[in-house]
Amino acid sequence: xxxxxxxxxxxxxxxxxxxxxxxxxxxxxxxxxxxxxxxxxxxxxxxxxxxxxxxxxxxxxxxxxxxxxxxxxxxxxxxxxxxxxxxxxxxxxxxxxxxxxxxxxxxxxxxxxxxxxxxxxxxxxxxxxxxxxxxxxxxxxxxxxxxxxxxxxxxxxxxxxxxxxxxxxxxxxxxxxxxxxxxxxxxxxxxxxxxxxxxxxxxxxxxxxxxxxxxxxxxxxxxxxxxxxxxxxxxxxxxxxxxxxxxxxxxxxxxxxxxxxxxxxxxxxxxxxxxxxxxxxxxxxxxxxxxxxxxxxxxxxxxxxxxxxxxxxxxxxxxxxxxxxxxxxxxxxxxxxxxxxxxxxxxxxxxxxxxxxxxxxxxxxxxxxxxxxxxxxxxxxxxxxxx
Numbered sequence: 001x002x003x004x005x006x007x008x009x010x011x012x013x014x015x016x017x018x019x020x021x022x023x024x025x026x027x028x029x030x031x032x033x034x035x036x037x038x039x040x041x042x043x044x045x046x047x048x049x050x051x052x053x054x055x056x057x058x059x060x061x062x063x064x065x066x067x068x069x070x071x072x073x074x075x076x077x078x079x080x081x082x083x084x085x086x087x088x089x090x091x092x093x094x095x096x097x098x099x100x101x102x103x104x105x106x107x108x109x110x111x112x113x114x115x116x117x118x119x120x121x122x123x124x125x126x127x128x129x130x131x132x133x134x135x136x137x138x139x140x141x142x143x144x145x146x147x148x149x150x151x152x153x154x155x156x157x158x159x160x161x162x163x164x165x166x167x168x169x170x171x172x173x174x175x176x177x178x179x180x181x182x183x184x185x186x187x188x189x190x191x192x193x194x195x196x197x198x199x200x201x202x203x204x205x206x207x208x209x210x211x212x213x214x215x216x217x218x219x220x221x222x223x224x225x226x227x228x229x230x231x232x233x234x235x236x237x238x239x240x241x242x243x244x245x246x247x248x249x250x251x252x253x254x255x256x257x258x259x260x261x262x263x264x265x266x267x268x269x270x271x272x273x274x275x276x277x278x279x280x281x282x283x284x285x286x287x288x289x290x291x292x293x294x295x296x297x298x299x300x301x302x303x304x305x306x307x308x309x310x311x312x313x314x315x316x317x318x319x320x321x322x323x324x325x326x327x328x329x330x331x332x333x334x335x336x337x338x339x340x341x342x343x344x345x346x347x348x349x350x351x352x353x354x355x356x357x358x359x360x361x362x363x364x365x366x367x368x369x370x371x372x373x374x375x376x377x378x379x380x381x382x383x384x385x386x387x
Contacts, residue, residue, distance in 0.1 A: 009384070012335055012342035016300040017387045019260035020228075024064050027229045029297075030055075030094075031257050033243060033250075033287065034265030034304075037377065038234025039101065039127075042368025045109050050369060051263070052093025053378035055230040061382060064227050094230035095223075096152075098216040099131040099140055102236055113142045113216060118204070124154055124184055124249035125215030126257075127233035128242065133160065133204035133212040140202040140214055146221040147195045151188040151202060151214065152253065155179035158210030164188060165201040174205060177212050184215070184252035195222065215253070231257050239270045240283030247290050254294040261385070262291055265304045271321050274314060281324040288341065292334060300340055302385070303328060304377075307347035309367045311354045322347065349380050 010017075019028040032038050032051050040049030047053075097112050100120045104111025117138030118131040130153075131140055142149075151164060159177030163170055175188050190200075204212055223229060233250060235242070243250065243266070264287065270280040288301055305325045308318045325343060332339040350373075353362035361373030369377060 009342045011337055012329070012339050013261070013300045013302075013385065014336045015298050015340070016261040016385065019297075020062060020385075020387065023062060023227055025226060027223065027225065027227060028062075028261075029257060029259045030058075030228070030230045030261045030263065031254070031259035031291075031299075032230070032232050032234060032263040032265065033127075033291075034234040034263070035238050035269050036234075036236045036367060037304075037306075037369050037374070038232060038263075038265045039236040040103055040234070040374070041108070041236045042363045042365075043109075043371050043374050045371075046103070046112055047093035048371045048374055049093070049232070049234075050374040050377035050381070051230060051232050051234070053375050054381050055094045055228065057378055057382040058228050058230075058385070061386070062228065064223075094232045095220060096126065096216060096218050096231040097142065097144075098125065098127050098129040098232075099214050100129055112144070113140060115140045121213065122235070123246055124213060126152065126231065126250055126253040127235045128238070128246060128249050129235065130154065130213040130215045133162065133207050133214070136204055136206055138204045138207075141199065142201075142217045143197070143199045144217070144219045145197050146219045147193050148220045148224055149190045149193075149198070149200050150218040151175075151200070152216050152218060152256070153177055153186050153188070154182075154184045154213040154215065155186045156182040156210050156213075158208050160208030160212035161205040162212055162214065163203045163205055164190075165203065166190060166193070167198055178208055184249060185255045187218075187256060231259070234265070237269060238266075239273055239275055240266050240280050240287065241270075241275070244283045244286045244290075247287075251290050251294045254291060258295055258297050259291075259299045260297050261300050261302065262288075263302045263304065263381075264288075265306070267303075267321055267325060268306045268309060271314065271316060271318055272310070272312065274316065277316055277320045277324050280321065281328060284325075284328055288328075288332070289334075298336055298340070300335070300342065301332075302342050302344050302381075305343055305345050305347055307350050307352035308354050309352070309362065311366065344381065344384055346377065346380070350376065
């Protein structure tokens with residue numbers, strides 16, 4: 001740990017460190033809210049984003065002891081390195097795959113969740129992502145390696161119905177999303193499956209007058225009740241205001257996730273879009289407060305302080321945003337025994353690509369981490385998050 005650049009790390013990460021110590025008996029859970037790097041813009045395959053590689057690195061460094069967990073425990077590292085059905089990529093990275101991603105829509109790399117019909121929705125669901133079914137017969141298919149799967153969806157007045165098929169067998173003939181209460185925390189949970197390759201298909205039976213919204217899939221490979229779980233809520237191009245003004249879309253899911261650590265990679269896009277630094281700072285504080293209001297875990301927070309990633313000539317000095325990130329850490333008092341927010345100074349660990357990108361950590365856009373750049377972030381975060 002670099003004491004000169006990492007502010008109040010040990011005390012701010014108390015909740016996370018305690019959860020990590022208890023990973024043999026219950027999950028230590030990470031949730032991420034972010035933009036370009038968190039979603040995985042710039043990498044060449046699913047799971048190579050920094051968060052997917054962080055999940056792999058943390059599970060490797062902090063395994064669950066089979067002796068403690070019992071004979072039924074499945075080695076978590078089996079999640080990494082087995083091909084999914086049909087060449088899918090649900091064997092690496094975190095526990096959650098959103099129903100859609102720009103990475104798949106742009107053709108950057110195949111997205112594991114494949115929709116036939118339906119519309120990408122960017123206002124609801126974890127990471128502000130959902131697929132809206134508008135006609136019977138529209139489907140969402142996901143291939144994975146694991147021992148169980150949860151389907152995350154929203155409920156609302158006028159919602160519709162969908163069925164769930166696993167490995168060609170209908171396991172839920174009709175799941176309703178119609179409710180007098182609107183909510184973004186509904187889920188259907190599969191029974192325990194034989195560990196291995198599986199395929200789940202969601203089929204819209206009737207969209208309802210308001211549409212049927214499926215947010216994505218949470219999968220497990222023996223880590224339903226232990227180990228390290230990671231839930232990626234990244235959405236490229238988003239600014240802090242997207243998460244404050246649309247908090248009813250993503251925050252309800254926190255009741256399911258119940259994170260012990262929340263990684264926030266937001267603010268840089270605000271600078272690019274000329275959002276006032278004071279507004280960005282206030283929005284980040286609101287996001288942190290929203291997480292706390294929707295969880296019971298008293299989570300630790302980490303704000304990623306990125307380097308200056310482009311040479312855009314903007315009206316605000318980028319250093320103002322670095323200062324604001326640090327001020328949020330210093331001003332927070334809602335953690336256990338003080339600030340519950342730590343500052344991960346990525347800028348101190350990387351040369352700003354806007355100045356020198358000879359190490360190849362970022363792409364030609366000087367904005368998106370390459371495979372190597374994402375791995376570099378993950379390696380540094382792994383060390384930073386260790387007790």
